[in-house]
Amino acid sequence: MGSLQKTAACLLFLSIFSSASHGQLATFICSDVKTEYNKTATISCISSKKITNVFVKRCENCNKQTSCLESVINTWAGKNSSEEGRIRLVLQHNVSEVHIQEVKATDEGGYKWHLHSEAGERDGCTTLEITAPETEPNLTRNGTKLTCLSPLGHRQREIHWFDGHGTNLTGSASLVSEEAEGGLTSLTSTLHEKSNLTASEYCCTVLYDVHTKRNKTKCLSAHKAVADYLHFTSTTDPESPKTMKEHVATILVLLFLVLCSFAAVLYYKYRQRDERAQENVLNQEV
Structure with a gap:
């Protein structure tokens, strides 16, 4: 009888130890997220077993407990969404997803979560990074x-x-x-x-x-x-680039006319000299 009690006690101890070990060996994988401004961000956590309850709290910094402010998701309290549905929970078996639509710069920071599954529970924190538009100055x-x-x-x-x-x-x-x-x-x-x-x-x-x-x-x-x-103004500055071009064009035209006049004068003088030479030749022949 004593041996039977010892055996039952051993089995009970092994059962309790197995259950405790099973809970401690529960695995959860949650990764940091980087999303563009005004897009939809998805913070997902995967468990080795079915997830039954989710609690998510907003934090400015995961390393500072005092920076955690409001809870956005709390299935224990029946809160599966917040901000009129802009932030909502999608829970499917062993996958927990928090969807944040039209992310804003104020959504950036840490999200502390507490997940409870059939295999146990665990706390953690993920970081959401928002990439804002980078326009040229x-x-x-x-x-x-x-x-x-x-x-x-x-x-x-x-x-x-x-x-x-x-x-x-x-x-x-x-x-x-x-x-x-x-x-x-x-x-x-x-x-x-x-x-x-x-x-x-x-x-x-x-x-x-x-x-x-x-x-x-x-x-x-x-x-x-x-x-x-x-x-880009309506001023008519005489030294503007357009007026300078007109001045250059005018100078070129004047220069061309001067050259033409000089060439005409040379031609006229050459013609007179040629006519005088011909007259001298005729006079000598006579």
Whole structure:
């Protein structure tokens, strides 16, 4: 009887240990996601067994627990979507997917999840990265004021100024940041040309990633800037490129007429000399 009790106790212990081990060996795979701005992002997690409950919380940073704010998905509370369905859960057997439609810059960051399956449960955090549009900067000049506009992009991007020799002029510029659509920002940097700050060329560089140095640059020649400004206004400057062409054409015509007159004079003199020579020959013959 004692041996039977020992055997039953061993079987019960093995059963409990097996169940605990089975729960600890539950596997979940969740990967980071990178999506373009205004597209649909899908954060997916795969389990070795059927997933029964999902809890997802928004965090600014996965490494900072205090940065986690609101829960977007909580099946225990019957919350399978949020923001009027823009963020929703698609749960199919062992695959859990959180779809975020028309992603905004404010959606970027960490998503802390707690998954519960038939094989156990686990916590984790994935990162969603949003790639904002990288448009070329708009560089204009009005007198001594140069303006560089980067209409849409992340808050982290920067605007730098350089002259034609690569000298950094950013310290002499002023920057204004304005909120744009979808959590993006609009940056406007203004550089005023001073007596000690003159160059033949000015370049505006929008730096999108500090680590990879990914950027877009646009340059403007000081001389070309003046020509463009005159071209796009209604002023009739006599020294504009079009008037100069007319002056050149007039000079060429006058030069041609002078040459023709000179040739006519030479021809007339040559003709007179020839006629006099013929008259002398006739007189000698007589």
